[in-house]
Amino acid sequence: MHEDAGKHTCPITKVAELLSDTWTMLIMRALTEGPKRFSELKIWLDTISTRTLTLKLQKLSAEGLIEKTPEGLYTVTKKGSGLKIIERAMIQYSEKYL
DSSP: OOTTTTTTTOHHHHHHHHTOSHHHHHHHHHHHTOOBOHHHHHHHTTTSOHHHHHHHHHHHHHTTSEEEOTTSOEEEOHHHHTTHHHHHHHHHHHHHHO
């Protein structure tokens, strides 16, 4: 079997690629707490650069996980809210093993 053949069908690979950096889950966690403006996200994630936040928001929007309202608020979509399952699992794992 070709090395890339299983890559695109494995559900773990798909999710791992989607969440392949620290900022993605932190941004999603911030937005599941409620809609936020860019400046509010920047404060919430105080060590993220403006460029990185901009790029991550574009990626999350392209993936259909968030959307920007006409009022300039970033909100979580139904697809994005599904990541709460992973967030809860990460918290449980951290509390038990870290």
